[in-house]
Every structure is written in C-alpha cells, then in structure tokens.
Amino acid sequence: MKATPAAPRTTLPWRSVAAGLARTTTGVLLTLLLASFVIFAATYAAGDPLVVLLAGREPAPDAIAALTKQYGLDQPLPIQYLSWLSGVLSGDLGFSLQYRTSVSVVLPARIATTALLVACGGIVAIVIGLALGAVAATNRGAAVDGVALVTFSLLVGIPPFVSSAVLVSIFAVQLNWLPSFGMGDGGWDTLWHLILPATALAGTFIALVGRISRAALIRERAREYAHAAVARGVTPSRLFFSYYLRGALPTLLPLLGLLVAGMLAASTVVEQAFGLPGMGTMLVSAVSVGDVAVVQAIALIMITTILVANLLAGVAANLADPKRRGRR
Amino acid sequence: MQRSTAPTERTSSRVLAATAAAGALVLLSACSPTTDTSEGETAAESAFEIVTDTPDPVGDIDGFTWSLLAEPSSLAYTYAYDYSPNTVLSNVCDTLLRWGNDLTIEPGLATSWTNPTPTTWVYQLREDVVFHDGTPMTADDAVASISRHLDPEVGSFWGGLMSSVASVEKTGEYEITITTTAPNALIHEYLAATPGTVESAATLEELGSTYGTPEGGVNCSGPFAVGEWNVGDSIVLERFDDYWDEDLRAYAEEVTFVFQADSASRSSAWQTGEVDGGWQVPSDAIANLNASGAGAVHFGESTAVTSEIVNNLDGPLGSPEVRQALLMAIDREGLVSAAEYGYAEVVDVLAPNSVWGEASEDALSVAFDDINHYEYDPKTAADMAETAGVVGESIVIATSNVSSATSTMSQAVADAAETIGLEVELRTIAPAEYAQIFSSPENREGIDLFFTFWYLSAGDPMSMYIALQTGMFPNYGGWSNDEFDGLVTEALATSDPTDRSMISAQAQVIVNEELPWLPLYQTPNSVWLAEGITGVSPAMNYLYYPWAATIGAAG
Numbered sequence: 001m002k003a004t005p006a007a008p009r010t011t012l013p014w015r016s017v018a019a020g021l022a023r024t025t026t027g028v029l030l031t032l033l034l035a036s037f038v039i040f041a042a043t044y045a046a047g048d049p050l051v052v053l054l055a056g057r058e059p060a061p062d063a064i065a066a067l068t069k070q071y072g073l074d075q076p077l078p079i080q081y082l083s084w085l086s087g088v089l090s091g092d093l094g095f096s097l098q099y100r101t102s103v104s105v106v107l108p109a110r111i112a113t114t115a116l117l118v119a120c121g122g123i124v125a126i127v128i129g130l131a132l133g134a135v136a137a138t139n140r141g142a143a144v145d146g147v148a149l150v151t152f153s154l155l156v157g158i159p160p161f162v163s164s165a166v167l168v169s170i171f172a173v174q175l176n177w178l179p180s181f182g183m184g185d186g187g188w189d190t191l192w193h194l195i196l197p198a199t200a201l202a203g204t205f206i207a208l209v210g211r212i213s214r215a216a217l218i219r220e221r222a223r224e225y226a227h228a229a230v231a232r233g234v235t236p237s238r239l240f241f242s243y244y245l246r247g248a249l250p251t252l253l254p255l256l257g258l259l260v261a262g263m264l265a266a267s268t269v270v271e272q273a274f275g276l277p278g279m280g281t282m283l284v285s286a287v288s289v290g291d292v293a294v295v296q297a298i299a300l301i302m303i304t305t306i307l308v309a310n311l312l313a314g315v316a317a318n319l320a321d322p323k324r325r326g327r328r
Numbered sequence: 329m330q331r332s333t334a335p336t337e338r339t340s341s342r343v344l345a346a347t348a349a350a351g352a353l354v355l356l357s358a359c360s361p362t363t364d365t366s367e368g369e370t371a372a373e374s375a376f377e378i379v380t381d382t383p384d385p386v387g388d389i390d391g392f393t394w395s396l397l398a399e400p401s402s403l404a405y406t407y408a409y410d411y412s413p414n415t416v417l418s419n420v421c422d423t424l425l426r427w428g429n430d431l432t433i434e435p436g437l438a439t440s441w442t443n444p445t446p447t448t449w450v451y452q453l454r455e456d457v458v459f460h461d462g463t464p465m466t467a468d469d470a471v472a473s474i475s476r477h478l479d480p481e482v483g484s485f486w487g488g489l490m491s492s493v494a495s496v497e498k499t500g501e502y503e504i505t506i507t508t509t510a511p512n513a514l515i516h517e518y519l520a521a522t523p524g525t526v527e528s529a530a531t532l533e534e535l536g537s538t539y540g541t542p543e544g545g546v547n548c549s550g551p552f553a554v555g556e557w558n559v560g561d562s563i564v565l566e567r568f569d570d571y572w573d574e575d576l577r578a579y580a581e582e583v584t585f586v587f588q589a590d591s592a593s594r595s596s597a598w599q600t601g602e603v604d605g606g607w608q609v610p611s612d613a614i615a616n617l618n619a620s621g622a623g624a625v626h627f628g629e630s631t632a633v634t635s636e637i638v639n640n641l642d643g644p645l646g647s648p649e650v651r652q653a654l655l656m657a658i659d660r661e662g663l664v665s666a667a668e669y670g671y672a673e674v675v676d677v678l679a680p681n682s683v684w685g686e687a688s689e690d691a692l693s694v695a696f697d698d699i700n701h702y703e704y705d706p707k708t709a710a711d712m713a714e715t716a717g718v719v720g721e722s723i724v725i726a727t728s729n730v731s732s733a734t735s736t737m738s739q740a741v742a743d744a745a746e747t748i749g750l751e752v753e754l755r756t757i758a759p760a761e762y763a764q765i766f767s768s769p770e771n772r773e774g775i776d777l778f779f780t781f782w783y784l785s786a787g788d789p790m791s792m793y794i795a796l797q798t799g800m801f802p803n804y805g806g807w808s809n810d811e812f813d814g815l816v817t818e819a820l821a822t823s824d825p826t827d828r829s830m831i832s833a834q835a836q837v838i839v840n841e842e843l844p845w846l847p848l849y850q851t852p853n854s855v856w857l858a859e860g861i862t863g864v865s866p867a868m869n870y871l872y873y874p875w876a877a878t879i880g881a882a883g
Contacts, residue, residue, distance in 0.1 A: 098401040101538065168592075275586065
C-alpha cells in the first residue's frame with residue numbers, strides 16, 4: 001500500500017519566517033506612524049475645536065482665551081502632533097471635547113462592543129459562506145450551485161443599512177422573535193441581541209467568503225492528490241477537511257484581513273441601525289460634533305486593527321502555503 | 329433662546345399623531361391640515377391634537393425605559409444646552425423656578441421673588457431641600473451654581489444668555505440676590521430653565537473637572553438621582569425618596585435612558601416594546617406606531633419654529649419686499665405635508681402662540697391679528713420681485729442632510745426663489761460643518777439663506793426677539809431696526825410679563841413685516857408612551873421640568 005500523497009506536510013524554515021515577519025512588522029509600524037500623522041493633520045484641519053467646546057454659542061473673548069490655553073490649542077501643529085503621539089504611545093488617547101473626559105474612559109466599552117459584533121459577524125460569514133461555497137463546489141454546475149451563485153449575487157448587492165432594516169422589520173417587529181435594539185444584559189442575552197446585527201453585518205461577507213471558497217475548493221478538487229485520495233476511498237469528511245479545505249487555506253486565510261477591514265467599516269452602519277454602543281456609533285457622533293480626540297483615537301485603532309489583521313492573515317497564509325515552505 | 333445643532337432628530341421628532349387620549353385630557357387646540365401629503369395621505373389621517381396632559385397614573389411602577397436621541401456628552405448643567413442632556417437632567421436637578429405644563433413660570437427651589445429695582449432680583453429659597461447625598465441646600469449652593477455660568481474657565485453654554493448678570497450674592501441664609509448690568513427681565517425667566525439649576529457647592533468644589541462626567545456624576549436635589557452611567561449604553565436614574573416636593577414624588581423606582589440616534593431604530597424598539605417611551609417621534613413613523621397597538625403618540629405645546637435665516641442683507645434679499653415675496657412663493661402648506669406628513673402648522677411669526685401664555689388679550693390681538701399673513705401666492709410674489717428689480721440675481725441657500733425634512737424644505741425654498749426669478753445655488757453642507765454655520769460669520773460667508781429649528785427656553789416671546797436686537801450673536805444676518813431695538817430694550821426693563829407682552833407684540837409686528845428670518849412652520853412637541861405607562865404632559869417643558877416623576881402605571 002502506498003502512503004497518502006495528498007496532505008502536503010512540510011517543515012517550517014523558522015529563520016526565514018522570522019525575518020519575513022520582522023520586515024513586515026517594520027513596514028506595519030512605519031505605515032502606522034504615517035497614518036497617525038495623516039489622521040492628526042486631517043482632523044486638525046477639519047475644524048476649530050473651540051466650536052465644540054463652546055457648542056457654537058456666543059463666545060466671550062475671555063472664555064475663548066481661557067479654553068484655548070487650557071487645551072493647548074495655541075501650540076503649532078507639529079508640537080500638538082508630537083504631544084498627541086507621545087500620549088498615545090503611553091496609553092493616553094487624549095481628551096474628549098464632547099464628553100469632557102479622557103478618551104480612555106469612554107472608549108474601552110465601545111471597543112469591546114465592536115469587537116464582539118465583528119467577531120460574531122465574522123463567524124456567521126465564515127461558517128455560512130464556507131458552507132455555501134462547499135455545497136456549490138461539490139455540486140458544481142448543478143441547480144444547487146446556481147442557487148448558491150444567485151444568493152451570493154443578491155447578498156453582495158444588499159448594503160448593511162438595507163439588510164438591517166429588513167431583518168428588524170421581519171424578525172423583530174413582525175414576528176417578534178428577536179430583539180431589535182441594544183446589547184442585552186450580558187452573557188447569552190447579549191449573544192441573543194447580536195443575532196440580527198451580526199447577520200446584517202455578515203450579509204455581504206457571506207457572499208465574499210462563499211464565492212472565493214467555492215472557487216478555491218473547485219480548484220483543489222481538481223488536483224492530482226485529490227483524485228488519488230478519492231481513488232483510495234478516503235471518507236468524504238476527511239477529504240473535505242484534510243485535503244480540499246487544507247489545500248484552499250492559502251487562498252482563504254487572507255480573506256480574514258479583508259473581513260476585519262470590511263466589517264469594521266460596515267459596523268458603523270449596523271451599530272447605528274441596532275442602537276449598539278460600539279466604536280462606529282461613537283465615531284459617527286464624534287465626527288458630527290467635531291470631537292477630534294475621539295475621531296483620532298478610533299481612526300487609529302481601526303487602522304491598527306486592520307493592519308495587524310492583514311499581517312496575521314498574511315503570515316498564516318504563508319505558513320499554510322506549501323509553495324512557500326520546503327516540502328519534506 | 330436656543331437652537332438645534334442636530335436638527336435631524338428635532339425635525340422628525342415633533343410630529344405626531346392623532347390619538348386623543350381620554351376625556352381627562354384638556355384640549356387646547358386642534359389642528360387639521362387640509363392639504364394632501366405627497367404620499368396621498370388624507371387630511372383626516374394627518375390631524376393631530378395638542379393636549380396638556382395624558383391620563384393620571386393609577387399607581388407605582390418598577391421602572392420604564394426611555395429613548396434618548398444621543399448620549400449626553402455631559403450631565404454638567406453648564407453644558408446642558410441640547411435635548412439629550414436636558415431630558416435627563418430635568419429629572420435630576422431642580423431649578424430656582426419651574427416651567428409649568430402651560431409654559432408659564434411657577435415656584436421651584438425659590439418660593440417667592442421680588443424685583444425691588446429694575447436690575448435686582450431677590451429670591452427666597454426653600455428650607456427643606458436636601459441633595460442626593462443627604463446634605464441640605466442653602467443659599468451658598470445657589471450662589472455657587474449660578475455663578476458658574478459667569479466663569480470664563482467653565483465655558484458655560486449658557487454664558488451668553490447670562491452675560492448681563494453682574495453678580496449673584498447670598499443676602500440671607502435662604503435668600504440670594506441677582507444683579508444685572510442693565511434691566512433684563514429674561515434673566516428671571518431663564519431661571520426656570522437650566523441656568524436656574526442648583527447643585528451642591530461642595531460637590532462642585534470636590535469633583536472639579538470631573539463634575540458631570542461619567543466618572544464624577546452630579547449631586548442635585550431632583551426626584552431622581554443618577555444611579556449608573558454605562559458609557560455608550562444607558563443612564564439609569566433611581567428614585568430619590570427624600571425629594572422635597574410630595575406632589576412630584578416619582579411613581580417609578582427606576583428610569584433607564586438608552587441612546588438611540590437612529591430614528592428607525594427608535595420606532596422599531598417602541599413597536600416591539602423594548603423601549604417604553606421617548607420624546608420627538610419621527611413624523612414618518614407616527615402612523616405605523618399608532619397602528620401597532622403598542623402605545624400611542626401624544627402631542628403637546630412646543631416653542632420651536634422652523635425658519636430660514638436671511639444671512640445676507642446686502643444681496644437680493646436685502647429688501648423686505650423681496651423677503652416677503654419669497655415667503656409668499658413658498659407653498660408652506662404643501663411643505664408641511666411633504667416634509668412633516670402634515671404634523672405641523674404654518675406660522676407667520678417666530679414666537680409662536682405657546683410662549684404668549686401670560687399675554688394680555690390686547691397684546692395677543694396685536695401679535696396675531698395685526699400682522700401680515702403670507703398666503704401662498706406665487707403670481708403676486710413674482711410681480712413683487714420684478715418690481716424690486718431682483719429678477720436674474722443669484723442667491724445661495726445652504727442645506728444639510730440632517731433629516732428627511734431638511735432636503736424637502738430647502739428644495740421647496742429654492743423652487744420658490746426660482747419662481748420669483750432668482751438664480752439659486754443649493755449648497756449642501758455636511759452636518760458637522762452645518763452646525764458651525766451658527767458659530768461665526770466666517771463660516772456662513774457667501775450664504776444668503778440657511779434653515780434653523782429654533783426653540784425657546786422660556787415662555788416669553790421676548791426670548792425670541794432679543795436674539796434679533798442689533799449686535800446680538802444670533803442676529804446672524806445683522807438685521808437692524810431702531811424702533812425694534814427700542815422695543816426690546818423697553819421690554820427687558822418691564823418686569824411684569826403681562827405688561828411686557830404688549831411691547832413684545834409690537835416687536836413681533838415689526839419682525840413679521842421685515843422678515844429677517846422667514847418663518848415656515850411649527851411642529852408640536854411629541855411623545856410616545858407604551859401601553860401600561862401614562863401621566864406625563866407632552867409639552868415642551870420636559871426639558872426643564874421633572875417629567876419622569878409623573879409617569880406611572882396606566883389603568
């Protein structure tokens with residue numbers, strides 16, 4: 001009996017991996033530094049913080065002078081930037097003009113909400129997308145494949161604010177099955193409250209994962225090792241997980257970076273629609289009133305998250321790709 | 329006076345439905361728009377009634393949940409200048425005077441007052457008031473609280489309105505004296521709103537910059553104390569059992585405010601019963617809400633008028649005749665139907681009926697009968713513009729997508745301007761940038777007209793007209809009229825509100841003739857109450873009156 005040829009087992013060239021990781025990390029840090037300046041300069045140029053502090057009311061000259069000095073607004077841009085950057089590096093994200101307290105006080109709970117929403121949305125997108133992609137790939141050319149492709153096309157075309165409204169209308173208002181608003185009381189109640197938002201958030205990404213996984217799985221099913229495994233009578237579940245899916249991982253893993261980026265952006269809309277107290281809701285509010293420090297902090301956190309997610313997804317994809325590793 | 333920097337929610341909010349509550353309700357007026365809506369809704373479907381109360385509660389409740397349009401940025405009364413913070417704070421902090429359900433002044437923490445000289449107001453304070461931490465209120469607390477509006481380092485949003493206060497002094501254990509730099513009767517009126525808030529002086533001192541934040545909180549004397557502020561999620565108020573006013577002991581043990589910026593989200597949560605109530609019901613949701621059977625929308629008096637502010641008096645709109653022509657060319661009845669689904673009334677004045685509660689009959693006659701009524705007449709309007717020689721001239725109308733109503737409104741005004749022969753540039757501005765239009769002349773340079781949802785924080789017409797006196801900050805277009813200025817000065821020096829009303833009426837006639845702002849329509853104040861709760865007055869005094877204490881179990 002021959003040994004199974006398929007499952008590509010390889011060893012890791014750790015030095016090469018570490019050097020690559022170091023290079024990529026350096027690039028990420030430089031990108032972050034540049035992004036931090038762009039964010040600061042853009043928000044600095046966007047408007048006068050005094051407008052927020054005085055809420056557009058009649059400003060007395062002495063009030064303007066006092067507030068300008070109090071918040072360091074009389075300093076030149078580079079000084080304000082360096083002061084802000086050193087604060088960020090030491091964990092001080094600045095002072096919220098809107099909330100009149102440290103951003104570090106008002107932001108953590110928002111980050112947790114958005115992280116949970118994106119995580120739930122990501123799980124829904126990956127599980128459903130992968131399942132649909134697998135069914136479509138397995139039945140390529142059949143009616144079920146056509147249904148899956150049409151479903152993907154429909155989901156791609158439905159923006160989150162529409163899917164949110166439709167889901168609320170059907171499952172909350174009409175059927176009264178699921179809550180339409182808020183985060184619940186923690187634990188299972190919170191997960192219960194996140195079912196509709198996570199589904200609304202996942203819609204477009206189900207299509208993305210489904211389409212790409214379908215294509216990747218079709219490709220893997222056509223490979224020589226796959227035919228050999230089928231001929232040897234490998235069980236269908238093992239075929240899928242140990243052969244097709246494993247072979248498709250280098251294609252699928254980079255999607256995680258895209259998912260994180262896309263869902264963070266879409267979460268702004270979904271949080272608004274479902275009244276979730278996340279970063280997106282806070283960002284919209286901060287932008288609308290010109291709360292510079294909050295906008296800067298959230299933009300920086302989002303960019304950092306996206307860069308790190310893409311970095312990790314890239315590393316994982318490389319590790320999973322036999323072409324980039326030495327075969328045994 | 330006050331304006332909205334977030335007109336989105338304000339517009340869609342005060343619209344509301346027809347459900348006349350039980351016979352106990354006092355009917356003040358009935359409005360039945362007669363124009364069909366753009367959706368083909370009939371006039372009968374759009375009718376609404378303004379009431380002063382909802383039926384009395386039959387007993388206590390554990391608590392209720394309430395929608396806020398946004399999370400308050402602060403609960404410090406000095407920064408409470410918008411709907412959300414005041415909706416909460418009105419139940420937590422008492423003011424020297426109260427704004428009653430009929431929008432007139434009532435005693436609050438002050439039991440009585442005198443006005444011994446035109447610039448001096450003396451207030452006798454209650455002696456049985458304790459703050460939420462159990463410490464008693466004295467004149468020192470009142471002095472410290474009101475004086476904060478005058479401190480430049482605090483930067484109170486009410487600082488401009490209170491700028492004519494020269495001093496606040498303790499003149500007895502339970503007596504304070506406020507002195508103004510010039511006669512200003514409105515200062516007294518504003519003490520029924522946020523400027524009259526009394527906080528513990530010791531708390532102000534102790535908390536410093538954290539006062540009013542989620543970390544520091546507040547310590548006032550209202551019927552509810554702040555229990556929890558879950559940042560980004562909710563504010564929970566707990567009943568204060570040592571509240572001094574037995575008539576306003578809260579029926580509810582707890583009130584939970586949740587933050588719902590999205591109007592569709594609010595409507596859904598009300599229909600599903602996840603949230604029990606909220607102010608400012610979106611006009612486009614009223615029909616569905618009332619049909620849902622989950623509760624009812626009620627309408628009350630409002631002080632808000634939607635207007636277009638004339639910013640450039642050196643351009644084509646510099647002539648009163650052209651401004652009159654433009655107003656006559658706007659189909660305001662149609663606008664009410666299209667933008668507010670019929671839940672509004674066309675008005676020709678900036679100080680609506682609701683703020684004339686203490687006016688004499690004669691004053692009311694002058695203020696509302698001796699004015700121009702600008703009926704829709706595009707033909708005459710076009711002739712007037714041609715006579716004025718402005719045909720072919722250009723104007724810029726600023727708009728912003730802050731609510732479904734604003735784009736409809738701005739387009740209607742632009743269409744009217746074109747009807748009378750003006751060239752129009754409709755300039756769309758981002759909401760954040762639009763709010764800055766109000767802050768300085770530089771930010772509104774090049775703009776001829778911009779909309780506002782202006783509401784008044786006192787039940788006195790002069791609280792509107794003082795804004796239009798020469799040189800005042802909210803007189804954005806720099807309009808000036810000597811006779812009008814003289815009337816405002818005279819009114820401010822007249823402490824009796826009834827006497828003052830005749831002067832205000834004369835000022836209203838001038839503004840109605842000159843049109844420095846073009847009044848479009850007035851929307852009623854609105855509130856959604858779920859089945860099972862009742863008791864609150866739907867009037868706009870909720871911003872400064874402990875309304876949540878009045879909500880209890882429905883029969």
